[in-house]
Amino acid sequence: MATPGPPSGTPALPFVGALPVRLQQLRIRGLRCLTDVDAVLGPAINVFVGANGAGKTSVLEAAFLLSHARSFRSGAKEALLQRGATQLSIFAELCHADRRVCRLGLGRAGAGWEAKLDGSGVPLGQLVSECAVVCFEPGSHALIxxxxxxxxxxxxxxxxxxxxxxxxxxxxxxxxxxxxxxxxxxxxxxxxxxxxxxxxxxxxxxxxxxxxxxxxxxxxxxxxxxxxxxxxxxxxxxxxxxxxxxxxxxxxxxxxxxxxxxxxxxxxxxxxxxxxxxxxxxxxxxxxxxxxxxxxxxxxxxxxxxxxxxxxxxxxxxPIVCLDDLASELDQAHQLAVVTLLRAADAQVLLTGTELPAALQGLPACVFHVEQGRLARLL
CATH class of the missing domain: 1.20.1050.90 (RecF/RecN/SMC, N-terminal domain)
Structure with missing residues (x-):
């Protein structure tokens, strides 16, 4: 039976009885073109701007890997490893809503993943249960x-x-x-x-x-x-x-x-x-x-x-929300609708684009420039 929706064309207010998870620090080694990235992230909107192929999407991919132990991109797992590198690693400092801080580590040197939580080796399932990331990216239409x-x-x-x-x-x-x-x-x-x-x-x-x-x-x-x-x-x-x-x-x-x-x-x-x-x-x-x-x-x-x-x-x-190449995937009206909803929820957002999307103009955000696999904080 069909479920009727509200008649209004504006986004429904999100559930706001929860505080967000925050990625406070993200360190990436040997993931695709990212040789050595170390970023201190802001608590709300984080924007990664740069030319195509600079490595912006790989930053979001690193966060997604901690939550899913797989990439949202298609292709072989071996493609995650930077050309010429023998291993990749992702480290994150995560702050939960109850202020509990944990350190997450995910590494790959051979066929399988190695997971660590607060410095100790743990099963992969325990690591991904600690960190929740949802991602909207150019291939997301495959869900439908x-x-x-x-x-x-x-x-x-x-x-x-x-x-x-x-x-x-x-x-x-x-x-x-x-x-x-x-x-x-x-x-x-x-x-x-x-x-x-x-x-x-x-x-x-x-x-x-x-x-x-x-x-x-x-x-x-x-x-x-x-x-x-x-x-x-x-x-x-x-x-x-x-x-x-x-x-x-x-x-x-x-x-x-x-x-x-x-x-x-x-x-x-x-x-x-x-x-x-x-x-x-x-x-x-x-x-x-x-x-x-x-x-x-x-x-x-x-x-x-x-x-x-x-x-x-x-x-x-x-959860942490990743939006890859938002400006090219959605028109300005829908960009604004999504950003408004996520700001109302106070969610931490990681977002990429070749430039700062129009929907974020004038809004507080941490902006990083990505070039040739390196990150620099702009704002």
Whole structure:
């Protein structure tokens, strides 16, 4: 059923009962073109200006890596490493809303990441749970128009930060999925006695993940209503639809058993939580193809802002918001709407552009000039 939005075309006021997380210091070594960057950031709006290719986006990418352990850019992980460098490292000093300060470290010298919290090695999941960053960038429209994987990542990042049991359940699911896929690729297909335990484990974990995802989307819906009404009022009411990745009519374990022959032919598991997807449709754009590229971007931005607001309500502190190349992605009216909303929330914002965006003219901001991978504070 479609969820109606407010009639006003101005952004709804964000949840302001939470204080923001602040990145106080960010130090980057060997990330793309950034050889040695050390920045003391301001508590509110931080703008990184410079020519294309200067390294502005890589500064935002460093913050995003601390929160997601992956880049928002496409391409191989090896591309993160500066040419000629043997390792990369990111260090940040983070101040939480309760004034607790922690030191985050993320390094990569080989195939995997090494995470540190306050100087001690920790699991990667513990590091990313400490730092929340949402990012709107030129590829964000893929959240709406791209593959289902992008939407699952968005959904699962949100669930991870509100459901403590999600990570362990997701790991259980991934382990069972890997084992079943390995059996499917065996030269001599194993019997039911080998498949059954992993299919039972897969189904049990999938049911739990499905419940957590549904609960998260139910909580996200009213926040999404406000952000969509503010950014895309011309599209009317919206509907948020979720598909869990297997039939609602039958137990997953039974479906996996019945589907085993087809999966053997394909060499992988075709049903389960790893096949989930969600979508947004509008009263005035019932098909995704009815949206312009600009409307796709604004819908993606509405989703990110709604996720940030829900995080703030649940955790009591606003995440850090990154806006890459804002002036080229949004017209001036929408730039101003987003900046007004984030200022009202008192969120810390990291923003890039070839010059200071018009929406920020006259507003207090820390401005950094980026040139050939180096940073200099201007204002």
């Amino acid at each position: 128009a791209g593959a289902a994987e992008e939407r699952r990542r968005y959904l699962d990042w949100g669930v991870f930060h509100v459901e403590h049991a999600f990570l362990s359940c997701w790991r259980r699911y991934q382990r069972a999925l890997k084992q079943r896929n390995s059996l499917l690729r065996s030269l001599s297909p194993p019997g039911d006695e080998l498949f059954a335990p992993w299919e039972a484990e897969l189904a049990q974990a999938a049911d739990q993940i499905d419940r957590q995802r549904r609960a998260y989307l139910d909580r996200l819906r009213p926040r999404l209503q406000g952000s969509i009404a503010g950014l895309l009022p011309e599209l009317g009411a919206f509907a948020l639809r979720y598909r869990r990745g297997w039939s609602d009519e039958l137990d997953l374990a039974r479906q996996l058993r019945e589907q085993r022959g087809r999966d053997l032919a394909r060499g992988h598991t075709t049903l389960g939580a790893h096949r989930a997807d969600w979508s947004i449709t509008f009263e005035q754009a019932p098909l995704r193809e009815h949206l312009s590229r600009g409307q796709e971007k604004l819908t993606a931005l509405a989703c990110l802002l709604a996720q940030a607001e829900l995080y703030a309500e649940h955790r009591g502190e606003w």
